[in-house]
Amino acid sequence: MTAQLTRADLLRRAAVGGAAITIPGVWSALGQAAGPKIGTSLTISNWPLYIDNEKGNRRPTIEQFQKRYHVKVKYVEDINDNASFFGKIQPQLSRGQSTGRDIIVMTDNSPYPALLVQKGWVEKLDKSVLPNIKNLQDNQKHPAWDPNRTYSLPWQSGMTGIGYNAKLTKPVMSVHQLLTDKKLHGKVTLLNDAEDTLGLLMLENGDDPAKVTDASFDKALKQVQAAVKSGQVRQFTGNDYSGLMAKGDIVAATVWSGDMVQLQADNKNLKFVLPRAGGILWTDNMLIPKGGDRTTASVFMNFVYEPKIAAQIEDYVNYICPVKNAAQALLKTDPGVAKNPLIFPPKSMLAKLHQNDPKAMVNPDYRTKWQKLLGA
Numbered sequence: 001m002t003a004q005l006t007r008a009d010l011l012r013r014a015a016v017g018g019a020a021i022t023i024p025g026v027w028s029a030l031g032q033a034a035g036p037k038i039g040t041s042l043t044i045s046n047w048p049l050y051i052d053n054e055k056g057n058r059r060p061t062i063e064q065f066q067k068r069y070h071v072k073v074k075y076v077e078d079i080n081d082n083a084s085f086f087g088k089i090q091p092q093l094s095r096g097q098s099t100g101r102d103i104i105v106m107t108d109n110s111p112y113p114a115l116l117v118q119k120g121w122v123e124k125l126d127k128s129v130l131p132n133i134k135n136l137q138d139n140q141k142h143p144a145w146d147p148n149r150t151y152s153l154p155w156q157s158g159m160t161g162i163g164y165n166a167k168l169t170k171p172v173m174s175v176h177q178l179l180t181d182k183k184l185h186g187k188v189t190l191l192n193d194a195e196d197t198l199g200l201l202m203l204e205n206g207d208d209p210a211k212v213t214d215a216s217f218d219k220a221l222k223q224v225q226a227a228v229k230s231g232q233v234r235q236f237t238g239n240d241y242s243g244l245m246a247k248g249d250i251v252a253a254t255v256w257s258g259d260m261v262q263l264q265a266d267n268k269n270l271k272f273v274l275p276r277a278g279g280i281l282w283t284d285n286m287l288i289p290k291g292g293d294r295t296t297a298s299v300f301m302n303f304v305y306e307p308k309i310a311a312q313i314e315d316y317v318n319y320i321c322p323v324k325n326a327a328q329a330l331l332k333t334d335p336g337v338a339k340n341p342l343i344f345p346p347k348s349m350l351a352k353l354h355q356n357d358p359k360a361m362v363n364p365d366y367r368t369k370w371q372k373l374l375g376a
Contacts, residue, residue: 038129039296041072044103045085047284048077050156052316061313065303071296076101082110089289093121098291103300105155109195109282113152114145114358116287122151123288126298132305135324139350140283144210145358152285153301154322159272159342159353160196160280163245163255167269172252174275175200179227187251189244190224192236194370195356196280197224197254203277203354212360217369225373236374245270257342258319272342274352281353283322311338318343 052061062073079085085106089099093116106113116122127133136153146152164172168187172178175197178188190197198220199209205223207216227233234250242259244250246267260272288297303309310323311330315337321327321344330338337343345353360366 037295038069038071038299039293040070041074042103042293042296042300043074043076043101044300045076045078045101046103046105046155047079050077050105050284050317051075052313061304061309064309065300068303069299071300073300079105082107082112086112086115093119093290096290099289101289102292102297103286104289105284105286107282107284108143108145108358109193109280109356109361111358111361113285113287115362116289117146117151121290123290123292123294123297124150125153125288125301126295129295129298130302130305132302135305135307135310137322137324137350139281139353140322143283143355146285152287153305154283155286155304156317157281157283157320157322159257159274159320159345160191160200160254160282161257161272161274162200162252163241163260163263163270163272164252165245165248165267165269166271168248168251171271171273173273174204174277175254176204176223178252178254179223179232184252185230185232186234187249188227188233189235189237189241189250189253190233191241191254191256192238192374194366195282195361196256198370199280199354199356200254200275200277203279204275209280209354209356212357212363212366217360217366221369221373228373261318261340261342274349278352278354281320281355314343320345 051059053059059075062075065071066073085104089101089104092099106116108114133149133153136149140154140157141149162172162175162178169184172181172184178184178190198217201220201223202209202212202216205216205219207213207219224233237244237253239256239259241250241253241255242263245253246263255272257272260270263270286301288294304313305323307323307325307329310321310326314321314326315330315334318337320342327338327344341349
């Protein structure tokens, strides 16, 4: 439990140094196995603790890929937040130089995946070696920033919704309730990402967070401003609401689903709900930066989209799996994970999830107004 909670914390907000790990694997004297003509090495940048990991820092998925394809994998945990990682690779990409990476993983609840596509800084997937793309969950097939999944495939996803302590409050089913229920006064936190908090409010206001207008943004912003001014909202947080909620210092909050999976293991009173109006879906996506080996990278993506391999990753990671039939593969080995609706949401839950507007994320006026509120 401790390792997994650390993983969730690191995944969303940590600031640790990157560590490059190369796994020896098994090499064939006869060369690559029959199949697509792929390279002999692959470099992957990902978030910390975001793949299956066993004692001795062994990664079964990486080892199995190496053994099957005779590709030496350098797996680097050097993405600690989207902005700083983009800043690290932007100078090379802007000069038309290779980043030295074949796969990177970035979150679509930030502006950067869309920006990479718009600037032509990512390679197209080699779909000739990607038959397992058929296993992509239906609700992930057509994101606004990459409508035909030409450049990206999901690694893991999460939901933004409401968390509350059932021992300390009645059910909290809407963000409006969070912002106005006097019984929650001073015991509420909100996520400091505008896309998360305002996106939920827009849904409740009858607006579409995937198509933000000045009017819908300003309406949601004013509602949050009023709750902050009244003292209803205690503070804005990143991942650190987890500790506050675990201790009972706060009663309810806007939260990420993966964190709640970890917290519930120690406290069954902690609940996660999607508001009646719906929740926000965010996804960490695999992309191939310009100059990366698109065929070898695509072969790796195809590998992790095998349900059995996806299940192996999911059993450790515990966020939302984007691969169909991975839950069935887990039923025999870990039914608790396979049946957890926060990890494998049913269709009724997936139907309530919405994505954010990539253009709004880079709107300078919106960013300025939100940052001013955070500093209030």
